[in-house]
Amino acid sequence: MRSLDEGFEESLTFHRLGVFALVGRSLKTTNVIESVHSMAEQRCGRVDHWKSSNQKHRWLATALLNIEPRLRRLLGYRHLPRLRAAIQKELGITHPDGHARSVA
Numbered sequence: 001m002r003s004l005d006e007g008f009e010e011s012l013t014f015h016r017l018g019v020f021a022l023v024g025r026s027l028k029t030t031n032v033i034e035s036v037h038s039m040a041e042q043r044c045g046r047v048d049h050w051k052s053s054n055q056k057h058r059w060l061a062t063a064l065l066n067i068e069p070r071l072r073r074l075l076g077y078r079h080l081p082r083l084r085a086a087i088q089k090e091l092g093i094t095h096p097d098g099h100a101r102s103v104a
Helices: 002-017 020-027 031-044 053-070 077-091
Strands: none
Touching: 002 020, 002 077, 020 077, 031 053
16 A cells, blocks of 8 residues: 555656656556666675775676666657656756757
């Protein structure tokens, strides 16, 4: 029940912006990010002592580079520019040249 409650507003936002059918299927869950977290944990989780935060960042960057080839594209990734344009329109954000971005 808590999981449904957490994602309810976001799902409604996708519908309101008119992009749910395009990208909502992939972005309505946290599965994508949880998968990346899990794979990074497999590679970095056994380190007991970090000498510095810089070392931790390097290890994480290396793990993410190692993971990248196994990641799949989001379903509807070609429509992400439309999602960006819808969000910008909703927020009243315009392109730096003063014109609203067009929907790609």
